[in-house]
Amino acid sequence: MKKLMTPIIVIVAIIVFLALMIVPKYNSLVNADEQVDSKYAQIENQLQRRLDLIPNLVNTVKGYASHEKEIMTEIAESRSKLAGAKTPQDQAAANDELTGALSRLLVVVEKYPDLKADANFRQLMDELSGTENRIAVAREDYNEEVQGYNKLRRSFPGNIIAGMFNFEKKEYFKANPNAADAPAVDFGGNDTK
Amino acid sequence: MKKIHLVIGLLFAWMLVFITSATTQAATLPKPEQGGYVQDFAGVLSTDTKNELNELSKKLEQGTGAQIVVLTVDTLDGMDAASYGTKIIRKWGIGGKEKNNGVLILASFGDAEGDRDLHITVGQGLEGALPDGKIGRILDEYMVPNLREGNYDAAFSSAYKLIYNIVAEEYNWDGTVENPEKPEEEGFSPLMIILIVIAVLIVYSMISKGGGGSGGSGGRRRRTYDYGGMGSGWGSFNSSGRGRSGGSGFGGFTGGGGSSAGGGAGRKW
Numbered sequence: 001m002k003k004l005m006t007p008i009i010v011i012v013a014i015i016v017f018l019a020l021m022i023v024p025k026y027n028s029l030v031n032a033d034e035q036v037d038s039k040y041a042q043i044e045n046q047l048q049r050r051l052d053l054i055p056n057l058v059n060t061v062k063g064y065a066s067h068e069k070e071i072m073t074e075i076a077e078s079r080s081k082l083a084g085a086k087t088p089q090d091q092a093a094a095n096d097e098l099t100g101a102l103s104r105l106l107v108v109v110e111k112y113p114d115l116k117a118d119a120n121f122r123q124l125m126d127e128l129s130g131t132e133n134r135i136a137v138a139r140e141d142y143n144e145e146v147q148g149y150n151k152l153r154r155s156f157p158g159n160i161i162a163g164m165f166n167f168e169k170k171e172y173f174k175a176n177p178n179a180a181d182a183p184a185v186d187f188g189g190n191d192t193k
Numbered sequence: 194m195k196k197i198h199l200v201i202g203l204l205f206a207w208m209l210v211f212i213t214s215a216t217t218q219a220a221t222l223p224k225p226e227q228g229g230y231v232q233d234f235a236g237v238l239s240t241d242t243k244n245e246l247n248e249l250s251k252k253l254e255q256g257t258g259a260q261i262v263v264l265t266v267d268t269l270d271g272m273d274a275a276s277y278g279t280k281i282i283r284k285w286g287i288g289g290k291e292k293n294n295g296v297l298i299l300a301s302f303g304d305a306e307g308d309r310d311l312h313i314t315v316g317q318g319l320e321g322a323l324p325d326g327k328i329g330r331i332l333d334e335y336m337v338p339n340l341r342e343g344n345y346d347a348a349f350s351s352a353y354k355l356i357y358n359i360v361a362e363e364y365n366w367d368g369t370v371e372n373p374e375k376p377e378e379e380g381f382s383p384l385m386i387i388l389i390v391i392a393v394l395i396v397y398s399m400i401s402k403g404g405g406g407s408g409g410s411g412g413r414r415r416r417t418y419d420y421g422g423m424g425s426g427w428g429s430f431n432s433s434g435r436g437r438s439g440g441s442g443f444g445g446f447t448g449g450g451g452s453s454a455g456g457g458a459g460r461k462w
Contacts, residue, residue: 042454122333123326126458130325133275137455 064115233263278314294318312459313390323364
């Protein structure tokens with residue numbers, strides 16, 4: 001009897017020790033996972049707000065510059081692309097494309113002083129650039145969380161736990177490198193590693 | 194063997210932590226000086242304006258918990274005003290921690306590319322009272338015309354007071370101040386022309402009488418700081434308002450831990 005006791009105690013001790021090590025790590029992975037999701041939701045909110053603002057903008061512009069078809073189609077197309085994008089990477093690309101189209105619209109608008117002075121138009125442009133800035137802030141926050149999460153997931157013993165409980169790698173909301181014609185917005189240095 | 198793996202793994206994890214924590218602290222943002230609500234790093238505001246706005250901010254915070262901070266800088270270090278403003282709100286913690294009810298009025302005055310930028314940044318808690326479009330209107334109608342004319346005091350104090358009143362109303366607090374007057378449209382209104390003619394006549398009559406030295410009363414003195422050292426003949430008020438120090442003796446601003454999601458509006462001016 002006594003001979004059996006010692007190995008059992010040792011095994012139990014090892015199990016307790018492992019549990020003590022694993023449980024907090026598991027919890028912090030869950031926590032980080034939730035953080036990433038909540039930051040991502042903030043990006044999606046702002047993307048949605050942007051999608052909602054575009055039709056108003058298009059209508060206002062049409063009232064003054066009905067024959068500027070080209071730019072209007074471009075905006076409509078990039079809007080639907082953004083609406084259809086599913087992954088963070090596609091969304092980031094489509095969002096940058098829409099930003100580019102909007103900045104080209106601003107160039108076109110220079111020809112229409114009445115439109116430029118229109119209170120409704122100015123307000124819409126302010127709200128659109130406001131959402132743009134909010135997206136920039138939200139994506140920076142999101143990318144920071146993703147970085148923390150992925151780090152936790154890859155480092156020991158997080159990597160074992162992540163494998164056991166299927167914590168998947170998260171994608172960065174990454175800026176498209178050729179979106180240089182977009183208005184200058186600083187995304188901070190944290191999203192490119 | 195396993196032990197070695199574990200040691201290597203731990204070392205690696207520790208190194209990762211070390212490397213990433215070293216790289217995230219990069220941006221160089223100013224720190225608030227002496228706890229004033231008006232942080233005039235560009236040195237463009239008069240002492241009177243600084244004192245007035247400082248006092249108002251203090252009252253507003255006591256009455257509503259919201260914080261309005263004014264920041265002028267020479268350069269945004271290559272950032273645009275919108276993200277600079279958001280970073281400042283977060284770093285200084287403008288607004289309450291729970292309510293995120295801070296506002297930052299930021300303008301840069303340098304000549305580098307990307308400067309002469311302007312942004313009013315709002316914490317999430319005040320986005321309802323101060324939507325982007327409304328802020329844009331304040332910028333277009335009050336702040337930008339005044340900045341372009343070089344009336345920096347009027348630019349900041351008018352935008353400030355409008356926002357102050359909106360925030361006061363949002364919290365049903367009865368400390369509102371008189372709304373500022375809209376700046377004159379560009380170009381000359383008939384009234385302006387009449388006033389200029391009268392002024393020219395007065396000056397002309399004074400010069401022709403040979404005196405002229407005793408003139409400098411009220412209205413003129415007030416503007417002398419605009420010319421820096423040039424108008425030294427005008428009396429003791431000269432240029433005292435441009436100094437960097439004065440006006441922060443009130444103290445009062447300490448960040449409440451507020452944050453911002455990047456709301457607000459901006460302009461190039």
